[in-house]
Amino acid sequence: DQQVKQNSPSLSVQEGRISILNCDYTNSMFDYFLWYKKYPAEGPTFLISISSIKDKNEDGRFTVFLNKSAKHLSLHIVPSQPGDSAVYFCAGNRGGSEKLVFGKGMKLTVNP
Amino acid sequence: GAGVSQSPSNKVTEKGKDVELRCDPISGHTALYWYRQSLGQGLEFLIYFQGNSAPDKSGLPSDRFSAERTGGSVSTLTIQRTQQEDSAVYLCASSVRVGKNIQYFGAGTRLSVL
Numbered sequence: 001d002q003q004v005k006q007n008s009p010s011l012s013v014q015e016g017r018i019s020i021l022n023c024d025y026t027n028s029m030f031d032y033f034l035w036y037k038k039y040p041a042e043g044p045t046f047l048i049s050i051s052s053i054k055d056k057n058e059d060g061r062f063t064v065f066l067n068k069s070a071k072h073l074s075l076h077i078v079p080s081q082p083g084d085s086a087v088y089f090c091a092g093n094r095g096g097s098e099k100l101v102f103g104k105g106m107k108l109t110v111n112p
Numbered sequence: 113g114a115g116v117s118q119s120p121s122n123k124v125t126e127k128g129k130d131v132e133l134r135c136d137p138i139s140g141h142t143a144l145y146w147y148r149q150s151l152g153q154g155l156e157f158l159i160y161f162q163g164n165s166a167p168d169k170s171g172l173p174s175d176r177f178s179a180e181r182t183g184g185s186v187s188t189l190t191i192q193r194t195q196q197e198d199s200a201v202y203l204c205a206s207s208v209r210v211g212k213n214i215q216y217f218g219a220g221t222r223l224s225v226l
Binding site: 004006032034036041042043044045046049089091093098099100101102103104105 | 154162170203216219
């Protein structure tokens, strides 16, 4: 049972354009969501998070949107930069549970 | 160091051998987690330690897997009688248990079972 789904395995965008990474979840008990970025041979790096009481959180070029009724969240990167090329993981957390439940990841390539 | 440290970075072993993977969390972090990432998959939760509480072992895939955390700091994940399906990247993370659960990851140990 895959509770967090990233249905697109990859995305390619031009430098300066917007990157939109999508994530769907099935567990309605999740109340906190996180995005991690991972470069090859490195561990995942925390990027941005959002609580279920919000529908948007912004940090510089990164914005996460949460649609609870659709059980959907998305990460927007504007403008995209070549250094953003990495694998992005979406994760959900249920209040009171310590583990993060991750999607399979999505590879973003930003072309110069 | 400032980050989560894991060793070794790579481990190649023969089927049936035991392996030990080490994690040194960020100083002051009371929570420590182990995950693994198999090829083409997301991160799979294995086990969680918080302070002196009993660990949450709910993610361990079989009784060949065990972990301990000594002195509330360094943790060792042990896999006994390794199988080829154990091949994966094993990731350790730690967090400060204040507020939201942002976990900080090490670079991982890539385990290859031949």
